[in-house]
Amino acid sequence: MERPVLARRAWLLLFMDAAERNLITPIKISDVHRLVYLANSTAPIFRLPVLEGYLVKNRRGPYFPSLSWDIGRLVGQGLIDPSEIELTKDEIGTWLDGKIQLNTRGMAVCDRICEYPFMKEVSAYLREFMRAYAGLNGESPAMLSDCDIHYDTVSFGLPVITGSDHNLANEAAEALLLDYRVPTSREKLHRYLRYLNYCEIGGEDAA
């Protein structure tokens, strides 16, 4: 049941690094969950495995309890800095939010991580992902993740599975590109996120 801890945290650090490089920093913890979800969901477009492919659809959007712990650990290890940590109460319940940001120690660790070829590949993908997200004019990722093909088609309280065997992101991205040539992975990723953005803006009409 437990994913390899180090791999998960390394992935998270690279994710924070990609956000930092695209000036999406500091980043809200709730947005981290949503973007981590999206980045996992679209990883097969770049032929990368899905690290976290199972979660329960809840009213606050994609949320990974284990991610919450990993963020805490990276804070405890002094690799990312939290800010504006606050517990809030709303109609759903009590929730913790705040912002986090990669610090210099964290950046140094990212450089070490990228010495591994596979992690370098993951880093390249996450940077592309963040670049694509950044190109959406800073829109909140809340509706983006909700429009994702896997999340959107499941009812609340039921599992959202984006594991490699069940992942449809690549097919969805290819369907959006009706060229008579083979699109690149980069084209597919950008096109897919832009499509999710259109869904967010215009709802069904935009789709």
Added chain:
Amino acid sequence: MINFPVIRRLWIEGYQVFDNEYSSGIEHVFDGGVHLIIGVNGLGKTTLLNILYRLLTGPKDLRKSDKTSLAATQHSLSKWRSTDYFRSRVANDAKGSVAAVEAQFGGRKIYIKRALRNLEIVKLVVDGQERDAGEDEYTKAVEELSGLSSFFDFFALLRYLVFFLEDRAELIWDTRSQFEMLRILFYDKESSIAASTEYDTAQKKDSAYRNLHAAIKERRDRLKLLEPRNDGEAEIIAQFELAEKALEGLRAKDDDLAQRHEDLRSSIDARRLRREKLALELEEARFNYEYEQQGLFRGLFPDITDAAEYVFRQLASGGGCIVCGNHSPNVGAKLVEAVHQGKCPVCESPKERHENIVPYTDVSIKRVERLREKIEELENDINAQDESIIDEDKELRELLVAREQLIEPINHHRRQVNLLRRRLPREGELQETRNFIDLKEKELFRFERERTEAENNYLRIKEQNEKTLDDKINRVIKSFNRIAESLLAERCELAKSSVTRRIGEGGINMEFPCFVVQMTSGVFSRFPQSRENAASVSESQREFIDLAFRMALIEVATENTTPAMLVLETPEASLDSVFVAQASALFREFSAGCGGTNLFLASTNLNQGELIPQMLGLHSPPTSNEELIIPPVEERKMRVINLLERAAPNATYKAHKEHYDALFRKAVFPDLEEQT
């Protein structure tokens, strides 16, 4: 005694081969003697001879298998395969072309007219009485007039005795054909009919026997495959059932495992979902718990850094220590207890000892405790789910291993079952095969019995006619030896012999009388040596040996009391120039037989040779001492069908007309030529 057919008159009308600006058609009277058809290549000599042949045979032919050996199969004819023979030679498809002959059979006459397009009978008259113009009627008439036992015999007579055409159908070299001809010529009609009937029956039964025997053998071979298995059939069935049961058992086990696999899978999925929900709930419960306590730390550490606050919150809410990574919920228990008791969370000093006299934020202990309990409950639930998931996952993996281990035994048993299934006989096949064999063997015995009966009947007829036949055979030998002298330089004789053979491929072995050719040669010059087959003599010798044999048979068969006919196509092709005179004298002698009523008809090419004058008796043979009587010119004209005048002229004739005309005159009318 049989009556040979002798053509006395011929009419051909409307046939373009014999149509030119001076004459249309052919009409010729064949009285006794030598008659010649004279022409050059391509003028229609062969066609004319074939017209004569087909007028008598009709559109019938020997079966393919009978062409090399007479009556090799049955005494029956098949349809002539080249029915377009005559119409293909003309431009108008032989429309309106007819030919007719009047033929003599002893003292009786037949007139038959046929359309050359398809040989259909146009008119049939027997002894002046018109009959139905059909093949059946013609066949009946021919049998009646000839005295032969069947139309097959008549056809054989024409092909092997009377007509010696381009295809040179030979009799002498095949002992079966020889004996058939002896039967045709020398058995009385009743015996001849009976012999050929019994012969055909024996052949038919033999053929049926062999076919059925082959079919039975095939079944017996199959039975051999089935029977040994049948002895151990019970064992095979037992083995098969056992293997099937074992396979079934394994499959059932696999099905159970598969079902359990599905159940476990569903359970794990359900647990996982529940666990994740519990985890979310726990998060929320912790946040709630934190929320309740956040006032305390704000009071204690008003300016704590976010990171430190984050650490304390996690600890206080039972979320573990993010500093060292200890995820245990009890790790913050002391801190929590201190908070609840109002002690300092850092040094645990009691409230009374604190400097800060401002009360802490009022925390509802009860609410916190309730939240704490809820958190504990959730954590316990999550742990329980995790443990169950681990156990079920372990079981799932064991199931997968177990199923994997079943694959090979299942495959092995499946193969076993298939193998055994193939070895089992089809339901009822064994009995069916045995029944078939029993039934067919009875039929086989019947065929054998009937064949043997027919063979015995045939043998009896043969024995009855043996003495007569023997006498005839001796006479044929004598005739042959005399005739051969005129045709061959080497000393050529027939010797009597016998051959043992069966009628069919199986059955009784019988002895048949036959002739063997014996001849001297350059190597064996003193005494004639036996020549077993046609290959042992030269081409020309072969033809004349057969011709001599035919003539000998005709001579003995007719005994000079009934006319006979011999039709020969281009004898000069094989005749040595030295023998032209002798052969011609022989042919004239033949035609002089039966009071001069025999007919010798030959087709010949115009050449510089002596054949035509010799044949017409215009020169005497060197060895002859007889006075030469030259036939009158008119008689010679009546003895010759001059195709130079009768046929449609071809390019050869047109190009060399004068030359050929001169040759003709020189050959037929040398005396007139000398005079001029």
